[in-house]
Amino acid sequence: MKIKAINNKNMSNSIISTKNKSTMKGLVYGGPGKIKYIEVNMPKITKSTDAIVKMVKTTICGTDLGILHGKTPSVKPGTTLGHEGVGVIEEVGSAVTKFKKGDRVIISCITADGTCEYCKKQMYGHCKDGGWILGNLINGTQAEYVRIPHANNSLYHTPEGIEDETLVMLSDILPTGHEIGVINGCVKPGDTIAIVGAGPIGMSALLTAQFYSPAKIYMIDLDENRLDFAKKWGATHTINSGENDVVKKILSETMDGVDVAIEAVGIPETFNVCQQIVRPGGHVANIGVHGKSVDLKIQDLWIKNITITMGLVNTNTIPMLLKTVVSKKIQPEKLITHHFKLNEIMKAYEVFGNAAKEKAMKVILTN
Ligand SMILES: [Zn+2]
Numbered sequence: 226m227k228i229k230a231i232n233n234k235n236m237s238n239s240i241i242s243t244k245n246k247s248t249m250k251g252l253v254y255g256g257p258g259k260i261k262y263i264e265v266n267m268p269k270i271t272k273s274t275d276a277i278v279k280m281v282k283t284t285i286c287g288t289d290l291g292i293l294h295g296k297t298p299s300v301k302p303g304t305t306l307g308h309e310g311v312g313v314i315e316e317v318g319s320a321v322t323k324f325k326k327g328d329r330v331i332i333s334c335i336t337a338d339g340t341c342e343y344c345k346k347q348m349y350g351h352c353k354d355g356g357w358i359l360g361n362l363i364n365g366t367q368a369e370y371v372r373i374p375h376a377n378n379s380l381y382h383t384p385e386g387i388e389d390e391t392l393v394m395l396s397d398i399l400p401t402g403h404e405i406g407v408i409n410g411c412v413k414p415g416d417t418i419a420i421v422g423a424g425p426i427g428m429s430a431l432l433t434a435q436f437y438s439p440a441k442i443y444m445i446d447l448d449e450n451r452l453d454f455a456k457k458w459g460a461t462h463t464i465n466s467g468e469n470d471v472v473k474k475i476l477s478e479t480m481d482g483v484d485v486a487i488e489a490v491g492i493p494e495t496f497n498v499c500q501q502i503v504r505p506g507g508h509v510a511n512i513g514v515h516g517k518s519v520d521l522k523i524q525d526l527w528i529k530n531i532t533i534t535m536g537l538v539n540t541n542t543i544p545m546l547l548k549t550v551v552s553k554k555i556q557p558e559k560l561i562t563h564h565f566k567l568n569e570i571m572k573a574y575e576v577f578g579n580a581a582k583e584k585a586m587k588v589i590l591t592n
Protein backbone atom coordinates (compact mmCIF):
# COMPACT_ATOMS: atom_id res chain seq x y z
CA MET A 226 0.00 0.00 0.00
CA LYS A 227 2.71 2.36 1.01
CA ILE A 228 4.75 1.77 -2.16
CA LYS A 229 1.70 2.21 -4.35
CA ALA A 230 0.94 5.55 -2.74
CA ILE A 231 4.46 6.80 -3.44
CA ASN A 232 4.25 5.60 -7.02
CA ASN A 233 1.00 7.40 -7.54
CA LYS A 234 2.52 10.56 -6.20
CA ASN A 235 5.52 10.24 -8.48
CA MET A 236 3.28 9.64 -11.44
CA SER A 237 1.18 12.68 -10.81
CA ASN A 238 4.35 14.72 -10.43
CA SER A 239 5.66 13.57 -13.76
CA ILE A 240 2.53 14.66 -15.60
CA ILE A 241 2.09 18.07 -14.03
CA SER A 242 -0.34 20.01 -16.15
CA THR A 243 -1.31 23.66 -15.85
CA LYS A 244 -4.76 22.44 -14.84
CA ASN A 245 -3.23 21.44 -11.50
CA LYS A 246 -1.20 24.61 -11.13
CA SER A 247 -3.22 27.36 -9.56
CA THR A 248 -0.68 30.19 -9.49
CA MET A 249 2.19 31.56 -11.56
CA LYS A 250 4.37 34.64 -11.63
CA GLY A 251 3.37 37.82 -13.47
CA LEU A 252 4.27 41.51 -13.65
CA VAL A 253 1.31 43.30 -12.12
CA TYR A 254 0.43 46.99 -12.43
CA GLY A 255 -0.39 48.59 -9.09
CA GLY A 256 -1.32 52.13 -10.19
CA PRO A 257 0.88 54.94 -11.56
CA GLY A 258 4.55 54.32 -10.78
CA LYS A 259 3.88 50.89 -9.28
CA ILE A 260 4.63 47.43 -10.66
CA LYS A 261 5.45 44.16 -8.92
CA TYR A 262 6.52 40.71 -10.09
CA ILE A 263 4.27 38.55 -7.93
CA GLU A 264 2.31 35.33 -7.65
CA VAL A 265 -0.96 35.60 -9.60
CA ASN A 266 -3.73 33.20 -10.63
CA MET A 267 -3.06 30.88 -13.54
CA PRO A 268 -5.14 31.87 -16.57
CA LYS A 269 -7.92 29.45 -17.46
CA ILE A 270 -9.93 28.82 -20.61
CA THR A 271 -13.08 30.89 -20.12
CA LYS A 272 -14.52 30.71 -23.65
CA SER A 273 -14.30 28.01 -26.31
CA THR A 274 -12.32 30.43 -28.54
CA ASP A 275 -9.53 30.91 -25.94
CA ALA A 276 -6.05 29.44 -25.87
CA ILE A 277 -3.65 29.30 -22.95
CA VAL A 278 -0.08 30.03 -24.06
CA LYS A 279 3.04 29.28 -22.03
CA MET A 280 5.32 32.26 -22.65
CA VAL A 281 8.76 31.57 -24.11
CA LYS A 282 9.92 35.13 -24.84
CA THR A 283 8.33 38.47 -24.10
CA THR A 284 9.44 42.08 -24.03
CA ILE A 285 8.64 45.52 -22.60
CA CYS A 286 7.08 48.17 -24.84
CA GLY A 287 7.22 51.96 -24.63
CA THR A 288 3.46 51.66 -24.12
CA ASP A 289 4.11 49.74 -20.88
CA LEU A 290 6.25 52.64 -19.65
CA GLY A 291 3.38 54.96 -20.63
CA ILE A 292 1.03 52.85 -18.47
CA LEU A 293 3.52 53.04 -15.62
CA HIS A 294 3.58 56.83 -15.99
CA GLY A 295 -0.21 56.94 -15.74
CA LYS A 296 -0.73 57.79 -19.43
CA THR A 297 -3.25 54.96 -19.97
CA PRO A 298 -6.13 55.14 -17.47
CA SER A 299 -7.89 52.15 -19.08
CA VAL A 300 -5.35 49.87 -17.37
CA LYS A 301 -6.67 49.06 -13.89
CA PRO A 302 -4.45 48.14 -10.93
CA GLY A 303 -4.13 44.38 -10.65
CA THR A 304 -3.66 43.87 -14.40
CA THR A 305 -0.71 41.81 -15.64
CA LEU A 306 1.07 43.93 -18.27
CA GLY A 307 2.57 43.00 -21.65
CA HIS A 308 1.17 42.57 -25.17
CA GLU A 309 4.06 41.03 -27.10
CA GLY A 310 5.71 37.63 -27.20
CA VAL A 311 6.24 34.13 -28.50
CA GLY A 312 5.00 31.08 -26.67
CA VAL A 313 3.83 27.48 -26.85
CA ILE A 314 0.18 26.51 -26.78
CA GLU A 315 -0.65 24.79 -23.51
CA GLU A 316 -4.37 24.30 -23.95
CA VAL A 317 -7.08 25.33 -26.41
CA GLY A 318 -10.83 25.78 -26.15
CA SER A 319 -13.12 23.56 -28.23
CA ALA A 320 -13.66 26.21 -30.95
CA VAL A 321 -9.93 26.78 -31.61
CA THR A 322 -9.25 24.99 -34.89
CA LYS A 323 -5.98 26.49 -36.14
CA PHE A 324 -3.81 25.67 -33.12
CA LYS A 325 -3.22 22.71 -30.82
CA LYS A 326 -1.23 21.95 -27.70
CA GLY A 327 2.48 22.20 -28.38
CA ASP A 328 2.25 24.67 -31.31
CA ARG A 329 4.73 27.55 -31.20
CA VAL A 330 3.03 30.88 -31.79
CA ILE A 331 3.57 34.59 -32.19
CA ILE A 332 1.08 36.56 -30.13
CA SER A 333 -0.37 39.61 -31.88
CA CYS A 334 -0.69 42.64 -29.61
CA ILE A 335 -4.16 42.99 -31.13
CA THR A 336 -6.94 40.49 -30.41
CA ALA A 337 -9.43 39.95 -33.23
CA ASP A 338 -12.63 37.90 -33.39
CA GLY A 339 -12.41 37.93 -37.18
CA THR A 340 -16.14 38.39 -37.61
CA CYS A 341 -17.20 41.90 -36.55
CA GLU A 342 -17.61 44.84 -38.93
CA TYR A 343 -14.13 46.21 -38.13
CA CYS A 344 -12.46 42.83 -38.54
CA LYS A 345 -14.14 42.47 -41.93
CA LYS A 346 -12.35 45.70 -42.91
CA GLN A 347 -9.07 44.38 -41.43
CA MET A 348 -9.32 47.07 -38.75
CA TYR A 349 -8.49 44.52 -36.07
CA GLY A 350 -7.35 47.29 -33.73
CA HIS A 351 -11.02 48.21 -33.34
CA CYS A 352 -12.46 44.69 -33.11
CA LYS A 353 -15.74 44.82 -31.19
CA ASP A 354 -14.61 41.93 -28.98
CA GLY A 355 -10.87 42.57 -29.03
CA GLY A 356 -8.50 45.28 -30.21
CA TRP A 357 -5.71 46.21 -27.83
CA ILE A 358 -6.89 44.37 -24.74
CA LEU A 359 -3.78 42.33 -23.75
CA GLY A 360 -2.00 43.93 -20.83
CA ASN A 361 -4.62 46.67 -20.97
CA LEU A 362 -8.17 45.45 -20.32
CA ILE A 363 -7.16 41.83 -19.63
CA ASN A 364 -4.02 40.20 -18.25
CA GLY A 365 -1.05 40.27 -20.61
CA THR A 366 2.11 38.48 -21.65
CA GLN A 367 4.64 39.53 -18.99
CA ALA A 368 3.89 36.33 -17.10
CA GLU A 369 4.58 32.62 -17.25
CA TYR A 370 1.25 31.97 -19.03
CA VAL A 371 -1.34 34.09 -20.79
CA ARG A 372 -4.92 33.59 -21.96
CA ILE A 373 -5.42 34.61 -25.58
CA PRO A 374 -9.06 35.21 -26.56
CA HIS A 375 -10.07 34.53 -30.18
CA ALA A 376 -6.93 32.46 -30.62
CA ASN A 377 -7.75 31.51 -34.24
CA ASN A 378 -7.34 35.14 -35.36
CA SER A 379 -4.92 36.50 -32.79
CA LEU A 380 -2.01 34.06 -33.00
CA TYR A 381 0.37 33.13 -35.82
CA HIS A 382 2.35 29.92 -36.29
CA THR A 383 6.11 30.51 -36.04
CA PRO A 384 8.14 29.72 -39.15
CA GLU A 385 11.03 27.22 -39.03
CA GLY A 386 14.56 28.46 -38.59
CA ILE A 387 13.91 31.90 -37.13
CA GLU A 388 14.87 32.66 -33.52
CA ASP A 389 11.98 33.18 -31.13
CA GLU A 390 13.33 36.54 -30.00
CA THR A 391 13.38 37.80 -33.60
CA LEU A 392 9.72 36.88 -33.91
CA VAL A 393 8.80 38.85 -30.78
CA MET A 394 9.40 41.98 -32.90
CA LEU A 395 6.38 40.94 -35.02
CA SER A 396 3.89 41.14 -32.13
CA ASP A 397 3.75 44.92 -32.15
CA ILE A 398 6.70 47.13 -33.10
CA LEU A 399 7.28 46.00 -36.70
CA PRO A 400 3.61 46.08 -37.74
CA THR A 401 3.13 49.38 -35.89
CA GLY A 402 6.08 51.08 -37.60
CA HIS A 403 5.04 49.60 -40.93
CA GLU A 404 1.26 50.13 -40.86
CA ILE A 405 0.90 53.38 -38.93
CA GLY A 406 4.14 55.00 -40.07
CA VAL A 407 5.10 53.70 -43.50
CA ILE A 408 1.82 52.56 -45.07
CA ASN A 409 -0.32 55.38 -43.63
CA GLY A 410 2.45 57.80 -44.66
CA CYS A 411 2.33 56.38 -48.23
CA VAL A 412 6.13 56.11 -48.55
CA LYS A 413 6.97 55.78 -52.26
CA PRO A 414 10.12 55.14 -54.33
CA GLY A 415 12.27 58.25 -54.48
CA ASP A 416 10.59 59.95 -51.51
CA THR A 417 12.40 61.98 -48.91
CA ILE A 418 11.15 60.91 -45.52
CA ALA A 419 11.87 61.96 -41.96
CA ILE A 420 11.34 59.78 -38.90
CA VAL A 421 11.16 61.79 -35.69
CA GLY A 422 12.15 59.50 -32.81
CA ALA A 423 14.70 56.68 -33.07
CA GLY A 424 13.23 54.36 -30.43
CA PRO A 425 12.05 50.81 -31.25
CA ILE A 426 8.99 52.08 -33.16
CA GLY A 427 10.92 54.70 -35.12
CA MET A 428 13.52 52.05 -35.94
CA SER A 429 10.77 49.68 -37.09
CA ALA A 430 9.52 52.41 -39.41
CA LEU A 431 13.11 52.84 -40.62
CA LEU A 432 13.50 49.12 -41.41
CA THR A 433 10.11 48.73 -43.11
CA ALA A 434 10.23 52.05 -45.01
CA GLN A 435 13.09 50.57 -47.02
CA PHE A 436 10.67 48.06 -48.64
CA TYR A 437 9.42 51.06 -50.64
CA SER A 438 12.81 52.50 -51.67
CA PRO A 439 12.69 56.08 -50.43
CA ALA A 440 15.65 58.11 -51.74
CA LYS A 441 16.47 59.87 -48.48
CA ILE A 442 15.69 58.89 -44.91
CA TYR A 443 16.26 61.45 -42.17
CA MET A 444 16.34 60.03 -38.65
CA ILE A 445 15.91 62.57 -35.85
CA ASP A 446 16.57 61.99 -32.15
CA LEU A 447 18.31 63.49 -29.12
CA ASP A 448 20.36 60.36 -28.53
CA GLU A 449 23.58 60.10 -30.54
CA ASN A 450 23.87 56.37 -29.83
CA ARG A 451 20.45 55.72 -31.40
CA LEU A 452 21.35 57.88 -34.38
CA ASP A 453 24.49 55.79 -34.88
CA PHE A 454 22.31 52.66 -34.95
CA ALA A 455 19.96 54.34 -37.42
CA LYS A 456 22.86 55.10 -39.77
CA LYS A 457 23.88 51.44 -39.74
CA TRP A 458 20.32 50.33 -40.42
CA GLY A 459 19.56 52.47 -43.44
CA ALA A 460 19.13 56.12 -42.46
CA THR A 461 20.85 58.30 -45.07
CA HIS A 462 20.85 61.38 -42.82
CA THR A 463 20.68 61.83 -39.05
CA ILE A 464 19.96 64.98 -37.09
CA ASN A 465 20.55 65.40 -33.38
CA SER A 466 17.59 67.52 -32.32
CA GLY A 467 19.42 68.62 -29.18
CA GLU A 468 22.15 70.27 -31.20
CA ASN A 469 20.28 71.44 -34.30
CA ASP A 470 17.23 73.38 -35.35
CA VAL A 471 15.63 70.41 -37.09
CA VAL A 472 13.04 72.39 -39.06
CA LYS A 473 15.58 74.89 -40.37
CA LYS A 474 18.07 72.17 -41.27
CA ILE A 475 15.58 70.00 -43.18
CA LEU A 476 14.06 72.95 -45.02
CA SER A 477 17.52 74.12 -46.07
CA GLU A 478 18.66 70.67 -47.22
CA THR A 479 15.50 69.74 -49.16
CA MET A 480 13.60 71.61 -51.84
CA ASP A 481 10.65 72.44 -49.62
CA GLY A 482 10.46 69.77 -46.94
CA VAL A 483 9.89 66.03 -46.81
CA ASP A 484 7.31 63.88 -48.59
CA VAL A 485 6.57 61.93 -45.43
CA ALA A 486 7.12 62.96 -41.81
CA ILE A 487 6.68 60.07 -39.38
CA GLU A 488 6.12 60.98 -35.72
CA ALA A 489 7.35 58.19 -33.43
CA VAL A 490 7.53 59.79 -29.99
CA GLY A 491 4.09 61.01 -28.88
CA ILE A 492 4.73 64.50 -27.52
CA PRO A 493 3.56 67.90 -28.89
CA GLU A 494 7.13 69.01 -29.75
CA THR A 495 7.76 66.13 -32.15
CA PHE A 496 4.37 66.46 -33.82
CA ASN A 497 5.13 70.15 -34.22
CA VAL A 498 8.38 69.35 -36.04
CA CYS A 499 6.50 67.03 -38.41
CA GLN A 500 3.89 69.60 -39.36
CA GLN A 501 6.61 72.14 -40.15
CA ILE A 502 8.80 69.91 -42.32
CA VAL A 503 6.12 68.32 -44.52
CA ARG A 504 6.08 69.57 -48.09
CA PRO A 505 2.98 70.31 -50.20
CA GLY A 506 1.23 67.07 -51.11
CA GLY A 507 3.02 65.23 -48.34
CA HIS A 508 1.95 63.09 -45.40
CA VAL A 509 2.33 63.39 -41.65
CA ALA A 510 1.96 59.91 -40.17
CA ASN A 511 1.63 60.03 -36.41
CA ILE A 512 2.52 56.78 -34.58
CA GLY A 513 3.21 58.21 -31.12
CA VAL A 514 0.81 57.63 -28.23
CA HIS A 515 -0.13 61.15 -27.13
CA GLY A 516 -1.14 62.08 -23.62
CA LYS A 517 -2.15 65.66 -24.39
CA SER A 518 -3.41 67.84 -27.24
CA VAL A 519 -1.18 69.37 -29.90
CA ASP A 520 -1.33 72.74 -31.62
CA LEU A 521 -2.39 71.98 -35.19
CA LYS A 522 -1.07 74.74 -37.48
CA ILE A 523 -4.02 74.56 -39.81
CA GLN A 524 -3.43 78.18 -40.87
CA ASP A 525 -0.19 77.06 -42.59
CA LEU A 526 -1.24 73.56 -43.57
CA TRP A 527 -4.64 74.04 -45.23
CA ILE A 528 -3.08 75.34 -48.45
CA LYS A 529 -0.45 72.60 -48.70
CA ASN A 530 -2.70 69.64 -49.62
CA ILE A 531 -1.22 67.46 -46.93
CA THR A 532 -2.65 64.37 -45.26
CA ILE A 533 -2.35 63.73 -41.53
CA THR A 534 -2.91 60.18 -40.29
CA MET A 535 -2.81 58.56 -36.87
CA GLY A 536 -3.99 55.34 -35.35
CA LEU A 537 -3.66 52.07 -33.57
CA VAL A 538 -1.96 49.16 -35.27
CA ASN A 539 -4.19 46.47 -36.83
CA THR A 540 -1.39 43.88 -37.22
CA ASN A 541 -2.95 42.83 -40.53
CA THR A 542 0.55 43.00 -42.06
CA ILE A 543 2.07 40.38 -39.70
CA PRO A 544 1.84 37.59 -42.34
CA MET A 545 3.56 39.78 -44.95
CA LEU A 546 6.23 40.95 -42.48
CA LEU A 547 6.85 37.34 -41.45
CA LYS A 548 7.77 36.50 -45.03
CA THR A 549 10.26 39.36 -45.15
CA VAL A 550 11.84 38.17 -41.91
CA VAL A 551 12.05 34.57 -43.17
CA SER A 552 13.69 35.77 -46.40
CA LYS A 553 16.05 37.96 -44.32
CA LYS A 554 14.94 41.04 -46.24
CA ILE A 555 14.80 42.68 -42.81
CA GLN A 556 16.52 41.61 -39.61
CA PRO A 557 14.49 42.99 -36.72
CA GLU A 558 16.73 41.19 -34.20
CA LYS A 559 19.04 44.19 -34.69
CA LEU A 560 16.73 46.03 -32.33
CA ILE A 561 17.44 43.67 -29.41
CA THR A 562 20.07 45.06 -27.04
CA HIS A 563 19.41 43.36 -23.69
CA HIS A 564 18.43 39.90 -22.40
CA PHE A 565 16.94 38.99 -19.03
CA LYS A 566 15.20 36.05 -17.41
CA LEU A 567 11.49 36.65 -16.86
CA ASN A 568 12.08 36.71 -13.09
CA GLU A 569 14.50 39.62 -13.61
CA ILE A 570 11.73 41.72 -15.14
CA MET A 571 11.92 44.45 -12.48
CA LYS A 572 15.55 45.02 -13.46
CA ALA A 573 14.57 44.92 -17.14
CA TYR A 574 12.00 47.68 -16.55
CA GLU A 575 14.69 49.78 -14.92
CA VAL A 576 17.07 49.31 -17.85
CA PHE A 577 14.35 49.95 -20.46
CA GLY A 578 13.10 52.95 -18.47
CA ASN A 579 16.61 54.46 -18.66
CA ALA A 580 17.07 53.54 -22.30
CA ALA A 581 19.42 56.39 -23.24
CA LYS A 582 21.78 55.79 -20.32
CA GLU A 583 21.66 52.00 -20.73
CA LYS A 584 21.86 52.17 -24.54
CA ALA A 585 18.74 49.99 -24.61
CA MET A 586 16.47 49.48 -27.59
CA LYS A 587 14.48 46.28 -27.14
CA VAL A 588 14.85 43.98 -24.10
CA ILE A 589 14.03 40.28 -24.31
CA LEU A 590 12.71 38.34 -21.32
CA THR A 591 12.99 34.55 -21.35
CA ASN A 592 10.57 32.43 -19.31
ZN1 LIG B 1 3.69 47.71 -27.66
Ligand SMILES: [Zn+2]
Pocket residue numbers: 337338339340341342343344345349351352353354355
Ligand atom coordinates in the same frame (compact mmCIF):
# COMPACT_ATOMS: atom_id res chain seq x y z
ZN1 LIG C 1 -13.68 41.85 -34.66
